Amino acid sequence: MTDDVNMEQIEFWNGDHGTAWARYAEIIDVMFAEITDAVLDAAAISVGDRVLDLGCGNGGTTLAAADKVTPIGSVTAIDISAPMLERAQERAGAAGLVNATFILGDASIYPFAERSFDAMVSRLGAMFFDDPEETFRRMLPALDSRGRIALGVWRGPRENLWAMGPVAAAKDFLEMPPRPGLEDPGPFSFADPDRVRSVLGNAGLTDIKLAPLDFQIPLGGSLEEALNFVMEMGPLSAPLSTVTGDNRQKAIAAITNVLKENQDEYGIVRLAGACWIITARTA
Numbered sequence: 001m002t003d004d005v006n007m008e009q010i011e012f013w014n015g016d017h018g019t020a021w022a023r024y025a026e027i028i029d030v031m032f033a034e035i036t037d038a039v040l041d042a043a044a045i046s047v048g049d050r051v052l053d054l055g056c057g058n059g060g061t062t063l064a065a066a067d068k069v070t071p072i073g074s075v076t077a078i079d080i081s082a083p084m085l086e087r088a089q090e091r092a093g094a095a096g097l098v099n100a101t102f103i104l105g106d107a108s109i110y111p112f113a114e115r116s117f118d119a120m121v122s123r124l125g126a127m128f129f130d131d132p133e134e135t136f137r138r139m140l141p142a143l144d145s146r147g148r149i150a151l152g153v154w155r156g157p158r159e160n161l162w163a164m165g166p167v168a169a170a171k172d173f174l175e176m177p178p179r180p181g182l183e184d185p186g187p188f189s190f191a192d193p194d195r196v197r198s199v200l201g202n203a204g205l206t207d208i209k210l211a212p213l214d215f216q217i218p219l220g221g222s223l224e225e226a227l228n229f230v231m232e233m234g235p236l237s238a239p240l241s242t243v244t245g246d247n248r249q250k251a252i253a254a255i256t257n258v259l260k261e262n263q264d265e266y267g268i269v270r271l272a273g274a275c276w277i278i279t280a281r282t283a
Contacts, residue, residue: 006080006106006108006128006129006130006185008130008185009080009128009129009130009185010080010106013079013080013081013084014080014081014082014083016237016241017233017237017238018081018082018083018084019083020232020233020237021057021058021081021083021084021233022058022081022083022084022086022087024229024232024233025058025059025060025084025087025088025091027220027225027229028057028058028060029058029060030218031162031217031218031219032060032123032124032152032217034213034215035123035124035152035213035275035277036060036061036064036123036152037064038152038213038275038277039061039121039122039123039150039151039152039277040061040064040065040068040121040150042150042211042277042279043119043120043121043148043149043150043279044119044148045065045068045069045119045121046068046069047068047069047070047072047073048069048070048072048073049068049069049073049118049119050069050073050074050076050116050117050118050119050144051065051069051073051074051075051076051117051118051119051120051121052075052076052077052078052112052117052119052120052121052139052142052143053065053075053076053077053078053121053122054078054107054120054121054122054125054126054139054151055078055079055080055107055122055123055124055125055126055128056077056078056079056084056085056088056102056125057079057081057084057088057123057124057125058084058087058088058091059077059085059087059088059089059091059092059100059102060123061077061121061122061123062075062077062088062092062100062102063091063092063095063097063100065121066092066097066099066100069099070099071098071099072099073099074099074100074101075099075100075101076100076101076103076112076116076117077100077101077102077103078102078103078104078105078107078110079102079103079104079125080104080105080106082104085102085104088102089102107135107139108129108130108131108134108135108138108139109138112139112141112142113142114141114142115141115142115143115144115145116142116144117142117143117144117147118143118144118147118148119143119147119148119149119150120139120142120143120147120148120149120150121149121150121151122150122151122152123152124152124153124154124187126151126153126190126278127153127154127185127186127187127188127189127190128185128186128189129185130185132189132190132199132203133198133199133202133203134203135203136199136200136203136204136205137202137203137204140203140204140205140282143282144282145282146281146282147281147282148279148280148281149200149205149278149279149280149281149282150277150278150279151190151276151277151278152213152275152276152277152278153190153191153196153275153276153278154187154188154190154191154273154274154275154276155188155191155212155274155275155276156188156191156274157188157191159214159272159274160188160272160273160274161271161272161273162217162219162271162272162273163187163234163235164235165258165262165271166230166234166236166254166255166258166259167234167235167236168258169254169255169257169258170236170240170251170252170254170255173243173247173248173250173251173254174236174239174240174243174247174251175239175242175243176239177238177239182195183195190276190278191276193210193276196208196210196276196278197210200278200280204282204283205280205281205282205283206280206281206282206283207279207280207281208278208279208280209278209279209280210276210277210278211276211277211279212274212275212276212277213274213275213276213277214272214273214274214275215272215273216270216271216272216273217270217271217272217273218268218269218270219259219269219270219271220268220269221267221268222267222268222269223256223259223260223263223267223269225269226259226269227252227255227256227259230255230259231252231255236251236255240252
């Protein structure tokens, strides 16, 4: 579906960034495995459930949820990114899933059937809507009575060194884009608990709770893998793609030093990640 809603995000996730995330599907699932488990546990996903995976990306959460609900349940996965959704479908096919349906579309305007889901889950996909309050208000009729919601979202940037540590090291050598406003669509737009409660409460949800999840994120099994990930995937990917010469070399050296400082005895690079696991229910 197309609309003026979320067009900036649609363009972003269907460009080079979405293609890169699709290419790193397996690595991303390892990085965010603790979020996946926490979200599905918080939503109490079990045999026979009908689940909506909001912003499914490469399908990591979809595959995990489909396994939990078994073939007598179902998972409907939606995302705006064609490259990532194609990767999700490939992975579901390779896994032989018969209970997963994939939709290329914008969840904020998609006409889901009323009371068609028992639970809605999202791993890092709920923070990118232009108007999240209206989005959740429009989606709630798709949930059955007392339907469960569980969302994994990032807390503040200072707590997420996996993303911001390399940025702090390299920013002096790069032309960084302006940071999004605290309520603009972006990875940290749900960092403020008061805003989360306001958005979800005004949308019509009840029993809203936020539980912290702190963990060490593996950026790669080696220094080379971690460096490639930072250069292609995170907030540095765009500024690194345009810088040349001495500044580029200095930026890469600074990033490499941060990654080296966070290698464990096995050579795996790990940096701190901090999330909220948000739960709520329909009335």
